[in-house]
Amino acid sequence: MNFLRCHAFLVLMTLAWSGNALAAKVMIRFDGWDGPPIRLFVTRPVHLAADRPVVFVMHGMQRNADAYRDQWHLLANEHDFLLVVPEFSERKFPGAESYNLGGVFNETGGPVRKSLWSYSAIEPIFDEVRRRFSLATDRYSLYGHSAGSQFVHRFIFHVPGARVNRIVSANAGWYMMPDFETDYPYGLNNSAVTPAMLDAALALPVTILLGEDDNDPEHESLRRTPEALVQGRHRLARGQAFFEAARLRAEQAAVPFNWQVVTVPGADHDNRLMAPAAIPYLLGE
Numbered sequence: 184m185n186f187l188r189c190h191a192f193l194v195l196m197t198l199a200w201s202g203n204a205l206a207a208k209v210m211i212r213f214d215g216w217d218g219p220p221i222r223l224f225v226t227r228p229v230h231l232a233a234d235r236p237v238v239f240v241m242h243g244m245q246r247n248a249d250a251y252r253d254q255w256h257l258l259a260n261e262h263d264f265l266l267v268v269p270e271f272s273e274r275k276f277p278g279a280e281s282y283n284l285g286g287v288f289n290e291t292g293g294p295v296r297k298s299l300w301s302y303s304a305i306e307p308i309f310d311e312v313r314r315r316f317s318l319a320t321d322r323y324s325l326y327g328h329s330a331g332s333q334f335v336h337r338f339i340f341h342v343p344g345a346r347v348n349r350i351v352s353a354n355a356g357w358y359m360m361p362d363f364e365t366d367y368p369y370g371l372n373n374s375a376v377t378p379a380m381l382d383a384a385l386a387l388p389v390t391i392l393l394g395e396d397d398n399d400p401e402h403e404s405l406r407r408t409p410e411a412l413v414q415g416r417h418r419l420a421r422g423q424a425f426f427e428a429a430r431l432r433a434e435q436a437a438v439p440f441n442w443q444v445v446t447v448p449g450a451d452h453d454n455r456l457m458a459p460a461a462i463p464y465l466l467g468e
Contacts, residue, residue, distance in 0.1 A: 205229075206260040208252065211315070216307045217298040219275040223308065224252035226259040226266035233319040236264040237312060238465055239305060241331030243454065244404065246273050246282075251328075254455050262462060267312055271301055283333040284368055285341055287375050294375070302338045306345060322348035324465040328454040329354055329404075336425070339384040340376045351461045353392040354418050354452055356404065357411040358425040361385070361432045369410040378436075385429060386439040390464040392457060393422040394450035402452060418452065 206228040214220040228235075238259070242251045248270035259266035271282045280286065285302045289295050297303060309323050325347045327335035332355035339350055340359065360370045361381055367374040371381065399405070400416040415421035426444040433440030445464070450456035462468065 206256065206266075208256065211311075213269075213304075213308055213311055215311055216304050217296075218301070218304055221275075221304060221308070222248065222270040222272075223312070224248045224268040224270065225312070226252060226256045227316060228260050228263050228265075231263065231265060231316065231318075233317055235318070235320065236466055237309065237318065237320055237323040238264050238266055239308075239323055239325045240266065240268045240458075241325070241327035241334045242268060242270070243329035243331050244279075244283075246271060251331075251454065255458055258458060258462060262466060262468070264466065265312060265316060265318065267308065269304065269308060276301055279330065279333075283330050283337070285334070285337055287341065300341065301334070302341050305338065306342070309346065322346050324349040324351075326351045326458075326461050326465055327353065327355075328457055329356060329452065333357070333359075336389075339387055339389065340371075340374075340380060343380045343383045348388065349465050349467065350387060350389045351392050351464050352389065352422075353454070353457045353461060354394055354397050355422065355425075356418055357406045357414060357421060360414065360425060361429045365410075369414075381432065382436055382438040385433045385436075386441055389442040390461075391422050391426045391442065391444040392461055392464070393419050393444065393446050394452060394457060395419065395446045395448050396451040399451075404452075419446075 206226045209225040209227055211223040211225060212220055213223050240251050240255055242248045248268045252268040255266050276282045282301055285300045286295055287300055323346060325335055332352045335350060336352040337359050359368055363371045366372045398417045398419040415424050429442055430440060447457060447460040
């Protein structure tokens with residue numbers, strides 16, 4: 184019996200260190216910013232080289248960072264990148280205002296100090312994972328699905344100069360439209376975003392990734408306020424309208440425009456179907 188146990192242990196150790204071994208799943212408690220501590224659900228491929236990409240994935244409204252990490256785990260292993268999924272829990276970041284909308288304004292509409300915005304956690308998290316995993320890469324990619332997609336497209340407006348080099352916004356339910364005629368949070372009027380910040384965002388390599396079957400106007404989590412319905416009857420239409428509004432703004436302002444819109448056949452409102460389609464746009468493959 185002891186021989187069998189020893190043999191089984193050696194087999195497991197051999198698999199763990201073989202070239203085909205799965206990446207390690209790691210959970211890190213991050214407190215290196217002015218906001219509350221955040222758990223990071225990480226996948227680190229075996230023998231990850233210092234120059235490999237870092238990909239941030241933003242979870243949806245269920246705040247299930249561990250599930251998103253698990254859905255992306257094999258992709259990180261296959262494509263050899265460090266996967267980082269921050270958990271913006273409902274307890275620490277209550278409501279859409281504190282997560283999707285960045286916590287930019289408080290309950291009475293007053294401005295919040297920028298270092299406390301949820302958007303402000305991403306850059307110091309990047310510094311932390313670079314240090315912890317001895318990475319030399321100086322840029323990261325950013326993906327979000329559903330509520331995470333809302334976080335992502337607003338992040339690029341609010342954090343000019345972020346070290347993000349590829350952005351994928353997938354299946355957002357509603358948008359902060361890139362115009363100053365529409366009131367915040369559905370547009371930029373009375374927001375913290377300036378015209379210069381918007382124009383800088385339009386020059387970033389952004390992919391609006393939309394499931395072709397994410398077209399249910401009665402979906403249970405779809406926002407149906409009058410302001411959201413102006414953007415379209417369902418997520419697919421709203422994403423297309425968002426892209427077109429961005430293209431028009433860039434044309435009118437005569438600024439560079441590096442966005443694209445891509446649809447995914449057979450995909451509805453499901454991150455597991457959208458994630459593989461996002462890989463080429465996150466890694467430049």
